[in-house]
Amino acid sequence: MSDIRDPSSPGSAPPPGAAGKGGKGGAPNQTLALAAMLFAVSMTFIDQTIVSIAAPSITDELGLSASGMQWVVNAYLLSLAAFFALGGRLADIYGHRRIMLVGTLVFVISSVLCGCVPSGDFAQSWLIIFRGTQGVGAALMFPAALAVVIAVFPVERRGRALALFFGVSGLLTAIGPLLGGWLTGWTWRAIFWVNVPVAIVALVLTALAHIPNNPRRERLDVPGAVLVAVGMGLSVLGLQQASAWGWSSVATWACIAGGLLVLVVFWRYELGVEEPLVKLQVFKDRAFTADTLVLFFAMLAFVPVFFFASVYAQVSLSCSPNQAALFLLYFFAGFGIASQWGGRILDKRGARPAMKLGTALGAIGFALWAGELTDLSIHDQWPYAAMAGAGIGFLLAPASTDAVNRSIGASYGEVTGITQTVRNYSACVGMAVFGTILTHVTTDRVVQTLTAKGVPDAAAQDAARSISESVTGNPDGQQPSGEGPVATSIRESMQAIQLDFAEANQWVFYGMAIALAVAFGCALLHPGTRVTQE
Template sequence: MKLKMSPNNLVLAAMIVAVSMTFIDQTIIALAVPEIQKNLGLSASGVQWVINGYVLALASAFMVAGKLSDAFGHRKMVIFGSVAFAAASAACGFTPVGPNSEAWIITFRVIQGVGAAFLFSAALALVVATFPLDKRGFKLAIFFAITGAMTGLGPLLGGYLTEWTWRAVFWVNIPVAVVALILISISHPVDTVKRQRIDWRGAILVAAGMALSVFGFQRSSTWGWTDERTIACIVAGLALLVIFALVELRTTNPLANLRIFKVRAFFVENLVLFFASMVFVSLFFFASLYAQISLGNSTSEAGLYIMTFFIGFAPAAMRGGKILDKVGAKGVVVVGAAVSTVGFYLWSQQLTDLSYSSQFWYIIIAGAGMGLIIGPASTDAINRAQKESYGEVTGIAQTVRYYGSSVGLAVLGTILIDNTTAGSNYYADAKTSAGRLEFADALQKVFVAMAVIMAITFVISIIGLRAGRQTDIPGAQPVPTS
């Protein structure tokens, strides 16, 4: 039988491959962190920034990336982002051993994040513009399900690659980028360009505000929550974000059209995504540590432990997209938030049993709940935009999502550090000083906090979202391919 793919579906395939490596990179180093620290001699703070620097850079650059994507063409920005991401990945893999190791790897992790922001914002805008609204929900559900599943593939790949060398967790992105560029060349989606001035003042304000607030959250484990330095960083960071919002509302050519937050569904769905993302990305880092330290798994076995989550996540995300197309976002998101709340709480209560089998079904339940949230909420939020501002709105929605991820990593990491005797060196010392059970007990508090965050998500969705299917947007037609 001869297989034939339509031009639009070929665009979708190209974007999935391109974006997949950015999702893999959110989690692939989780399994490699102990080896990276041991080999490079990183400080505890440095290790945290190797992880969070990437996510924070994604959040900080996403809005300006979306705007530049609209201004210069989505296809061009996908290519630029892919090349930048692959080059930074190679540089991370070649980090030299010595006094400059920490600065080197953190710098190129940040560059990876910036490249990922350009790649993802432009790719998602291309997918949105390629399909009409009646098909877009299902196509984006496929996009989010497959790329989201790559987040789970990250620990699996990371586990096996780290057994060879930790450097391979970065080098693996290079062949993926090559395949993505070939598919982009074959599918050749047509660029739509909207020439406009770029609000660099806004870009600086949003990046500084996010970085300063996340820095305050992350340093709270060292300084303490009531320390004036912690409070000053968090307050100053949030103040810069408020100033950013005020400036954008008064600027002729704003970085982001924040007035779209007046659309109730867009505002509520972004709140949902913020809180859900606090848990989603953080989960893989903490679960990887639990599997290696408390369960005593090898890195490859720990990767398989993480994959259990996606047994529930992937099919739920696919099903959620179909439900969204038929009846709207509220029902599927509310159910997803409720299911994930229950799943994370029940999962947390089994951690101290130190038994994978006792956790198995609860991990799947938590994954299914999250799958019903991430894809449908992201899709419906983006569908609120007019065609000419898809790149910009994609930037807004994903900025909120990745800022939530960065805050989640910082806050939940602080909870773990505060509850382990090994402090921020838990992954290196827990087997001998804190003990498997003590570490599991500390992680239990982290997972309970995740359940609380998902409960907040449930309350927001059930109160804030309205029932019903979204109607089509006038003029939202597929972008042709050539």
């Protein structure tokens, strides 16, 4: 049986109620502390999905390319993945409360700047830059917030608190599409400004909770932080740009291979450092490794599905942003219900049964959902969308909680940094790979449709590339202007092109089903041991 150490053990943070250095004295208010951390992390989860709903409106107003819009989404996820390990380590060194506050301020200031993006040539760069700094703020905030929850709750109540933390924070992802659809009806800029009141509530509750800071005076591994950020950045850049550069491009493979090589260097460097950024010895725990692998393959689908399902609904189903948000609600209904059952399974039987059930159900759900996409009917799809969401709901909290419970020496910020780095890096890979698949398949299908209508091959190729790269919620917005025969043929083919886009999305959703099937195999590697207390 594996165990985790009590926080009062040597080398750990002071026990709950102790006024650590930087604290305000007296026992922290556990309820207020948990509420404050949930308000803080809600912003990070909402922002993983809220931009997906607003993507067509942002693209139309600012004139972004599809690649640019994907980078607006990916910049946030990439900076999360690149800096989560650093954020977890900083939280352990400088104090969880302090880093949580710094992360919240960085996040909300970046949000305001995202909403103030000017029109013009610099718009795309502006939005990508500040989405990236948003991700940095989230990477500082999340591991620190989780560590706060662990520190203020005693051992006998910590499991329930962690289940609530992961369950509620996961459910908050559902608010993104709904809130995004409603706010976009006013202005898409509001999807960023809405973080301001949420951040204010989080900061006020943090002050009222009297949370101790409890820093550890240890060295920060700066070379390790640089290596992991560079490695992830290069590899995701290659994957993201493969659709534009081509898979035969030297630049594509130079970025992918170079990034992976840097990550290997990071791994070897960390093994030889006295105070590493990440204690890689935790991977010797077979259960932790299985948890991490399940999270990696599941997250290939979990975050990308918001973007691709939203765009599919708006392009192929002709949905408005609000209707697209409701379309995604079926997925979250399944997720919300199953997440509660997943937490109960974890408490009674451990993480392995919940992960097996979740990955199997998710794989089947995504496969059945993919098969219905070409029917162009929400009515036929909602049961399978709910099933796919339920699969993710069953596995997310158990895998995350089980991994955190297996931390070394109660370095909860650090171990959270590992698991969240894996989760967000996986989301970046999923966005990049599935985006490439969608672009290529859409282009091929549209070329076939247009040439069958008598459009010359060269003109069909140009039109297909333009259509596949446009991300707009109004299919009419994709129709070319002009009165020439080519433009007329394309306009007359828009209904067929909507079906082409749906067929391209089938490839993406079948890919998500395969990712969950691989996650099922990883769940079988878990030894089934449960974490106990000494």
